[in-house]
């Protein structure tokens with residue numbers, strides 16, 4: 001059992017997932033309850049998560065220093081490491097802010113080709129890429145600690161007190177894009193295992209992929225929650241709502257009624273795609289056309305949070321109306337199925353100490369007094385796990401590997417006001433990007449690809465005349481679990497063709513720029 005003290009990181013839940021992938025159990029605990037929980041049952045190891053606070057800030061989450069007296073291995077990540085340093089006599093200061101990739105060098109790399117001086121650095125390369133996301137920095141490590149690895153800007157990026165089995169990382173080993181991150185977590189588990197020797201209950205499996213999501217368990221849970229009542233479902237054709245919908249259709253059959261809200265903000269032929277998904281199941285989606293009303297509600301709105309809230313509220317209004325109609329026809333509708341996944345939850349401030357990044361329309365964007373109860377069977381899963389569930393349900397790749405498309409659709413890919421004209425422009429540009437990606441065969445290799453109408457304007461010369469038009473930004477990213485992403489190295493000739501087609505074919509566009517920002521710091525969507 002590994003305890004994870006949650007200081008509010010976006011990735012606390014992801015740390016737990018990675019540890020469970022090695023066959024260990026995890027419990028996420030609020031820092032102030034940690035000692036109490038240890039008194040109840042001693043874990044094999046403790047991980048302190050990162051978090052958005054600064055250790056010297058007023059009301060920053062703290063931990064009782066008694067924690068260091070239990071002789072339990074501790075791994076501090078980012079804020080967790082800074083807190084350890086502060087509590088044990090080191091110093092933390094506002095440092096050079098750093099978000100995204102950095103190169104870590106192992107200090108005493110063994111000439112035999114492996115960093116085997118310490119268990120914690122076993123199996124690593126001499127240098128590798130790690131992902132950072134921090135503002136503060138440790139400038140003095142506590143007595144007893146040694147440097148294991150540094151980056152160009154952070155000398156204390158990876159440290160250890162070998163005797164006490166306390167480890168500190170300034171970077172995030174849990175995210176997909178940190179090379180050897182999983183190996184470091186595995187090494188930590190092995191340290192935990194050593195401490196307990198024969199008594200250890202941790203059995204480390206060698207392969208992360210052995211971790212399988214139990215579909216039967218999810219379906220049983222759906223049945224238990226829903227009983228004999230009816231469920232209406234928000235289906236958008238995206239992977240998450242498709243998998244949630246099929247799971248529910250398989251569990252309760254025609255007590256599930258999928259609803260597709262045609263809000264005019266989706267890609268072309270989404271409606272046909274949704275109908276195709278449920279073909280062969282006993283359920284038939286109801287389509288509701290609200291295109292005109294949607295535009296009316298978004299009129300004059302420029303703030304992205306407002307857009308999300310308006311869309312979230314409108315959806316619930318539609319679903320509750322539909323619920324009343326169905327109840328009148330004798331169907332006892334109680335639940336609204338949503339394909340919410342964990343990344344939506346955590347970005348919408350899903351835990352006590354976490355920051356709100358944005359109110360995803362299906363989580364933080366919902367009205368307070370809803371009549372429908374939410375059914376969210378995928379709430380604790382990540383995108384790659386949802387895809388795995390979809391594959392295990394026997395869904396074709398066409399559904400499972402479809403590019404994610406946000407619920408608020410084009411509304412959050414148009415900076416500023418969403419008007420009929422701008423919506424049409426965004427749709428045309430989006431089609432060009434999709435067509436070119438499809439034709440060059442790279443569509444299936446990227447996680448997301450889309451243009452943004454930036455609301456910025458620039459000068460162009462079209463046919464010898466000055467033209468002042470809108471700038472389109474092209475965003476193409478690679479990711480598996482949505483928590484981090486790299487921008488895609490799309491071949492220049494494909495970019496060139498897309499750019500030429502957009503500025504030539506779409507009136508009002510003066511320029512195309514390519515977004516070369518990782519997540520973190522930038523989110524995938526612009527709003």
Ligand code: XMP
Pocket residue numbers: 308343347359360361362404405406407408448482519522523524525526
């Ligand atoms: P971000 O921009 O948060 O994107 O890095 C991560 C994933 O979430 C999608 N996304 C949303 N999906 N409602 C949704 O249903 C939203 O409000 C929303 N905002 C972002 C985004 O497209 C990407 O797949």
